[in-house]
Amino acid sequence: MRENLHRFFRAARGAGVRVSPAESIDAMRAVSEVGFADRAILRDTFLLTLAKTQDEKRALGDCFDLFFSRPEPQEEASEQRKSDDQEKAGGDPAAEAHGGAAGGVQSEIVGPLAQMLLSQDRGAISAAIANASGAASLPDIRYFTQRGIFQTRILDAMGIQRLRDDIDDLTASNPALAERLLDALNGLRGTVRDAVSQALLLYGREEAENLRNEILRNAPLARIEPRQVEQMRILIRQIARRLRERYSKPRKRQRRGHLDVRRTLRRNAAWGGVPFLTAWKRKHRDRPKIVALCDVSGSVARVSDFFLLLIHSLHEVVDDVRSFAFSGNLIEVSRILESKPPEEAMAEIMSKVGFGSSDYGNSLADFEDGWMNTVTPQTTVIVLGDARSNNLDPRADILRRIGERSKRLVWLNPEGRMTWGFGDSEMPRYATFCSVVRQCATAKQLERAVSDIVATYQ
Amino acid sequence: MADTRPIASIEAVESGLAAQGYIASRQIATAVYLSQQIEKPILVEGPAGVGKTELAKAIAAWRGMKMIRLQCYEGLDEAKALYEWKYAKQLLYTQILKDKLGEVLGGAQTLHAALDQLHTFGDVFFSKEFVEPRPLLQALEQPSGCVLLIDEIDKSDAEFESLLLEILSDFQVTIPELGTVSAVAAPTVILTSNSERDLGDALKRRCLHLHIGFPEQRLEERIVESRVPGISQVLRKQMVGFINEIRTLDLKKLPSVSETIDWARVLVLLQASELGHEIVKDTLNVLLKYEADIEAATPQISSFIAKASRQGVFS
Numbered sequence: 046m047r048e049n050l051h052r053f054f055r056a057a058r059g060a061g062v063r064v065s066p067a068e069s070i071d072a073m074r075a076v077s078e079v080g081f082a083d084r085a086i087l088r089d090t091f092l093l094t095l096a097k098t099q100d101e102k103r104a105l106g107d108c109f110d111l112f113f114s115r116p117e118p119q120e121e122a123s124e125q126r127k128s129d130d131q132e133k134a135g136g137d138p139a140a141e142a143h144g145g146a147a148g149g150v151q152s153e154i155v156g157p158l159a160q161m162l163l164s165q166d167r168g169a170i171s172a173a174i175a176n177a178s179g180a181a182s183l184p185d186i187r188y189f190t191q192r193g194i195f196q197t198r199i200l201d202a203m204g205i206q207r208l209r210d211d212i213d214d215l216t217a218s219n220p221a222l223a224e225r226l227l228d229a230l231n232g233l234r235g236t237v238r239d240a241v242s243q244a245l246l247l248y249g250r251e252e253a254e255n256l257r258n259e260i261l262r263n264a265p266l267a268r269i270e271p272r273q274v275e276q277m278r279i280l281i282r283q284i285a286r287r288l289r290e291r292y293s294k295p296r297k298r299q300r301r302g303h304l305d306v307r308r309t310l311r312r313n314a315a316w317g318g319v320p321f322l323t324a325w326k327r328k329h330r331d332r333p334k335i336v337a338l339c340d341v342s343g344s345v346a347r348v349s350d351f352f353l354l355l356i357h358s359l360h361e362v363v364d365d366v367r368s369f370a371f372s373g374n375l376i377e378v379s380r381i382l383e384s385k386p387p388e389e390a391m392a393e394i395m396s397k398v399g400f401g402s403s404d405y406g407n408s409l410a411d412f413e414d415g416w417m418n419t420v421t422p423q424t425t426v427i428v429l430g431d432a433r434s435n436n437l438d439p440r441a442d443i444l445r446r447i448g449e450r451s452k453r454l455v456w457l458n459p460e461g462r463m464t465w466g467f468g469d470s471e472m473p474r475y476a477t478f479c480s481v482v483r484q485c486a487t488a489k490q491l492e493r494a495v496s497d498i499v500a501t502y503q
Numbered sequence: 504m505a506d507t508r509p510i511a512s513i514e515a516v517e518s519g520l521a522a523q524g525y526i527a528s529r530q531i532a533t534a535v536y537l538s539q540q541i542e543k544p545i546l547v548e549g550p551a552g553v554g555k556t557e558l559a560k561a562i563a564a565w566r567g568m569k570m571i572r573l574q575c576y577e578g579l580d581e582a583k584a585l586y587e588w589k590y591a592k593q594l595l596y597t598q599i600l601k602d603k604l605g606e607v608l609g610g611a612q613t614l615h616a617a618l619d620q621l622h623t624f625g626d627v628f629f630s631k632e633f634v635e636p637r638p639l640l641q642a643l644e645q646p647s648g649c650v651l652l653i654d655e656i657d658k659s660d661a662e663f664e665s666l667l668l669e670i671l672s673d674f675q676v677t678i679p680e681l682g683t684v685s686a687v688a689a690p691t692v693i694l695t696s697n698s699e700r701d702l703g704d705a706l707k708r709r710c711l712h713l714h715i716g717f718p719e720q721r722l723e724e725r726i727v728e729s730r731v732p733g734i735s736q737v738l739r740k741q742m743v744g745f746i747n748e749i750r751t752l753d754l755k756k757l758p759s760v761s762e763t764i765d766w767a768r769v770l771v772l773l774q775a776s777e778l779g780h781e782i783v784k785d786t787l788n789v790l791l792k793y794e795a796d797i798e799a800a801t802p803q804i805s806s807f808i809a810k811a812s813r814q815g816v817f818s
Contacts, residue, residue, distance in 0.1 A: 065708060071543065074541045075537050075540070079533070093534050094537070097712045102714060
């Protein structure tokens with residue numbers, strides 16, 4: 046049983062529940078208290094000791110149901126053996142007299158696997174599969190590409206070679222029986238396939254997800270396929286959560302060395318003003334204020350979409366976000382993004398300004414006319430765009446003024462550095478007025494960029 | 504009188520808590536049972552008003568133990584949570600004992616000798632008598648165990664969490680001047696959190712994690728039955744059904760169990776025999792705490808009452 050518990054913990058890790066050794070020890074102790082008799086209680090026990098958030102509880106509950114949904118192979122096997130023994134003890138002479146009535150074959154002729162299949166003993170078969178899975182170390186399965194190899198290994202361990210030989214022998218002597226065995230073999234293949242698929246679901250999920258996420262993180266945002274958009278959204282939310290956890294720690298730091306006279310006097314009033322307890326001045330740190338200008342024309346639109354999603358899911362870290370979208374002209378979109386789910390919000394923004402040909406000069410002029418006062422010395426201004434202004438006046442002078450007013454001016458460009466300055470790209474001209482210019486094409490670069498921006502306030 | 508015998512079974516927990524008027528779901532009972540058996544604190548999370556704090560009170564009442572409560576807030580530090588030196592008393596005693604000290608040290612010829620003599624008295628002024636125990640230390644010092652409720656741990660600072668770790672895992676605290684104080688009897692520790700911020704992994708690892716959500720309809724009816732005995736069965740079914748319908752709306756603050764109980768009391772006071780449109784509309788402010796929520800719910804009242812009454816017919 047201990048072995049089974051360990052396998053369950055591994056499956057739980059596969060399901061995304063972080064089970065530390067200490068927690069598994071606790072779970073073991075708890076299980077030894079409540080026992081295995083009541084499945085609902087056992088489930089509750091695991092949920093209490095292993096899962097530490099609502100999401101983890103849900104994942105672990107599913108994992109538990111999946112793991113314990115199949116019959117317990119070990120116990121059933123022993124029961125089966127018991128009943129077999131009883132049958133043998135009780136009906137030995139009769140069986141002998143019948144001379145193997147089940148198909149009329151002597152047990153010496155066919156191998157154990159063929160016997161098992163012919164007797165249609167489900168318990169024994171599933172026990173044999175479980176044993177063979179153990180021998181083939183099925184819990185080590187990680188990727189779906191390994192399914193075939195594990196099926197072969199399990200069938201080998203169950204003695205499929207002998208079964209094939211038996212079938213070959215029997216096709217000559219007893220074709221009907223050979224046919225039955227062939228059918229049974231096909232059935233067995235199906236069962237083993239299911240067992241392997243279930244194991245992959247239990248043990249391989251984490252690896253598969255990690256692999257997929259790693260690929261997604263490094264894929265260029267502008268060119269991902271529509272079906273991956275939803276996965277990318279999930280990934281962006283994960284990134285946002287990670288950034289929140291990292292940067293939402295209290296922003297107060299005690300500044301030793303500067304006595305806060307007022308608070309010290311008040312705190313020590315009980316002792317006649319004799320300063321037993323000292324109070325030191327604290328320094329408050331500002332939360333980031335962000336003004337984001339996003340190009341939503343053509344190729345940059347997708348990147349802007351994810352960028353805006355990320356920025357707007359950082360509520361606990363970022364104090365104030367004003368976002369603006371532009372292509373030919375510029376509008377404020379903060380309200381739209383906050384009141385609607387991301388898909389609808391993006392669709393509305395696109396219908397208002399999207400997919401025009403971009404005019405950076407005009408858009409910057411719009412910003413200066415309407416919202417220049419949102420930029421304060423505490424603000425970080427982020428411009429996301431490819432700086433391709435269709436040979437119109439880039440109005441870099443406005444960008445200079447924005448840079449002078451703000452704490453930092455960051456330009457994120459989804460294009461590679463090699464292409465900056467070629468064709469109608471105005472990047473080199475803009476870059477002179479920015480504090481930081483970086484490429485930002487993948488989720489990974491996006492995370493780095495936003496993380497750096499937030500970190501400058503810590 | 505404190506009941507120090509171990510709890511026999513999960514059913515015993517359920518019936519014991521029920522005797523105190525706390526109707527526990529199976530999961531809550533399992534958590535309480537396990538926390539006694541493997542001596543682990545319980546971290547209770549869930550929305551406001553589902554009975555997280557009540558659970559601790561019920562356990563204390565059932566086991567006949569003292570309940571010590573530590574309410575967390577931003578800026579809570581060890582002087583307020585753990586222990587503090589009684590400065591005034593120390594000061595007073597040094598004044599009173601001045602003469603005595605003079606006598607004792609009088610024989611010393613040099614300053615050095617006087618200092619040596621002073622050392623032989625040890626840390627008179629930093630001994631147990633001058634420690635003012637705060638809730639955490641009090642809990643460890645209870646001879647017959649107690650229920651320690653650390654309420655709304657998510658409101659405290661991250662540093663305070665680290666302070667708790669030693670107590671939660673080993674039931675002991677270290678006071679630099681005195682050494683380590685271990686618990687006389689391991690207290691039952693309950694931590695509650697409204698998930699206002701994510702707690703550290705180190706803290707979570709040391710606790711059983713119990714999430715109390717809104718109860719199922721049956722369970723909620725039983726809770727109302729035990730808390731507001733005067734209410735008729737028909738009305739109870741209707742009102743719980745109604746509240747469950749309200750919880751399907753997208754509201755700022757969903758009504759939780761404490762609101763259900765308050766509402767039941769109000770309905771009993773108004774001598775309502777069944778839910779009607781008027782009476783619900785007049786008392787909706789007991790359930791919903793935001794003007795926007797009340798506005799959102801008002802148009803639905805009639806259909807919800809109809810649904811809730813239909814449920815009553817079939818079940």
